[in-house]
Amino acid sequence: MAAVNLRPDDDNSTLISHFYNPEIYTQMLPQQGTAEGNKPTKRRRRRSRVKEVASTAGLKKRKLSSEQVKLLEMNFGNEHKLETERKNRLASELGLDPSQVAIWFQNRRARWKNQKLEHQYSILKKAHDSAVLQKTHLQSQIEKLKQQLAEAKNEIQKLVEVREINRRSSVTMDDVQAAACWGEILMEEYEDVFCSMQENNYNQPVEWYLNYNYMYTN
Amino acid sequence: MAAVNLRPDDDNSTLISHFYNPEIYTQMLPQQGTAEGNKPTKRRRRRSRVKEVASTAGLKKRKLSSEQVKLLEMNFGNEHKLETERKNRLASELGLDPSQVAIWFQNRRARWKNQKLEHQYSILKKAHDSAVLQKTHLQSQIEKLKQQLAEAKNEIQKLVEVREINRRSSVTMDDVQAAACWGEILMEEYEDVFCSMQENNYNQPVEWYLNYNYMYTN
DNA sequence: GACGGGAGCGTAATCATCTGA
DNA sequence: ATCAGATGATTACGCTCCCGT
Numbered sequence: 001m002a003a004v005n006l007r008p009d010d011d012n013s014t015l016i017s018h019f020y021n022p023e024i025y026t027q028m029l030p031q032q033g034t035a036e037g038n039k040p041t042k043r044r045r046r047r048s049r050v051k052e053v054a055s056t057a058g059l060k061k062r063k064l065s066s067e068q069v070k071l072l073e074m075n076f077g078n079e080h081k082l083e084t085e086r087k088n089r090l091a092s093e094l095g096l097d098p099s100q101v102a103i104w105f106q107n108r109r110a111r112w113k114n115q116k117l118e119h120q121y122s123i124l125k126k127a128h129d130s131a132v133l134q135k136t137h138l139q140s141q142i143e144k145l146k147q148q149l150a151e152a153k154n155e156i157q158k159l160v161e162v163r164e165i166n167r168r169s170s171v172t173m174d175d176v177q178a179a180a181c182w183g184e185i186l187m188e189e190y191e192d193v194f195c196s197m198q199e200n201n202y203n204q205p206v207e208w209y210l211n212y213n214y215m216y217t218n
Numbered sequence: 219m220a221a222v223n224l225r226p227d228d229d230n231s232t233l234i235s236h237f238y239n240p241e242i243y244t245q246m247l248p249q250q251g252t253a254e255g256n257k258p259t260k261r262r263r264r265r266s267r268v269k270e271v272a273s274t275a276g277l278k279k280r281k282l283s284s285e286q287v288k289l290l291e292m293n294f295g296n297e298h299k300l301e302t303e304r305k306n307r308l309a310s311e312l313g314l315d316p317s318q319v320a321i322w323f324q325n326r327r328a329r330w331k332n333q334k335l336e337h338q339y340s341i342l343k344k345a346h347d348s349a350v351l352q353k354t355h356l357q358s359q360i361e362k363l364k365q366q367l368a369e370a371k372n373e374i375q376k377l378v379e380v381r382e383i384n385r386r387s388s389v390t391m392d393d394v395q396a397a398a399c400w401g402e403i404l405m406e407e408y409e410d411v412f413c414s415m416q417e418n419n420y421n422q423p424v425e426w427y428l429n430y431n432y433m434y435t436n
Numbered sequence: 437g438a439c440g441g442g443a444g445c446g447t448a449a450t451c452a453t454c455t456g457a
Numbered sequence: 458a459t460c461a462g463a464t465g466a467t468t469a470c471g472c473t474c475c476c477g478t
Binding site (some may be wrong): 121135141163216 | 339
Binding site for chain 3 (some may be wrong): 281282318319321322324325329
């Protein structure tokens, strides 16, 4: 807001002539003092009647003082629209023609549009840059996750393979117990046989074998 | 850049009201009296007044004809800068003062800047929207990957736990083979004992046991 | 009530001036 | 002098209000 209005000249002394004098409008020839006899300027464009056009205009631009601009700017900050009431009040406060105030507001609005656009652009630009950066971050994050996932799947693959191998060629506790039982059963049976032997007094191993085989297959 | 040059007057009689952009300004909607300190229905239409306003002078603002503008526009399309040569040539061709041509070019450049900014803005806007969309896609992709990763880790956890359990309370092939060997060894030893029995003609199981224990612990 | 038109504001586009580099 | 940028002023047109016929 304030940054836009930097006026080097100010009203403090130089051109305050038009301050409370609307009549000044019809005169005021602000053209630069470069008279005709000024610099020869070498070739190019001899001085033509450039001033002629300007002079016909008669009323040219009178710059508003910084005081006036400040007040106008404050009012503009409040409300960009301008009702007749406010316009007239401002005009009398500033010593300006109401139409000038209206024009000022019109121009201010028009220029405010561009400023706004510029501002919006910078904001959007910042947001976009940020978004792009975030995108790269997300992208790398995705890469990382993908790698982790690949590793995990590899791990799973290995574990599953091992499990399959064990499941096929290995044995569970039951199997071992069965195997262990087998030993015990053997012993028990042997013991039974021995008991029988003791009771029946077998002397020939052949007979024991026969007996054992009978018991087992039964 | 013919599209840019739409002048409401002259040859172009079509409506130009489309150019109004309501987004920038809140268009003065038909509502009246909704403002805060708005006038209490103070109908501002006073008496019809004589139109003596602002007839500051006979200054007519010479507007350039569409012909002139067209030529200027063509030249501007070629080159935004204006060398003195070209300026003078154009001025004489158009029947204008060279300074007018220069001014026209200056204003045209300024206008072009804003148009360019507007264009850039729309482009940037599009790019940003796209980036935001991509971001959401990447984000959801990340979510998916994270979930997959979590599932994979969970799977690994389960597999590892099972493996640990099996490792602790289960047995490998070696164990089973050992157990199986145990049975065979038993058999072999028994057979040996029987052979011994046969050879030595043991009749008492006690003796056999003694013999067996001796063989085993040896 | 409907209709024509002026007053007055708004926007967009222009033209022009001034200032500073 | 030229240019860019800020700014004043004009022109042209759209709207709404409000009044007089």
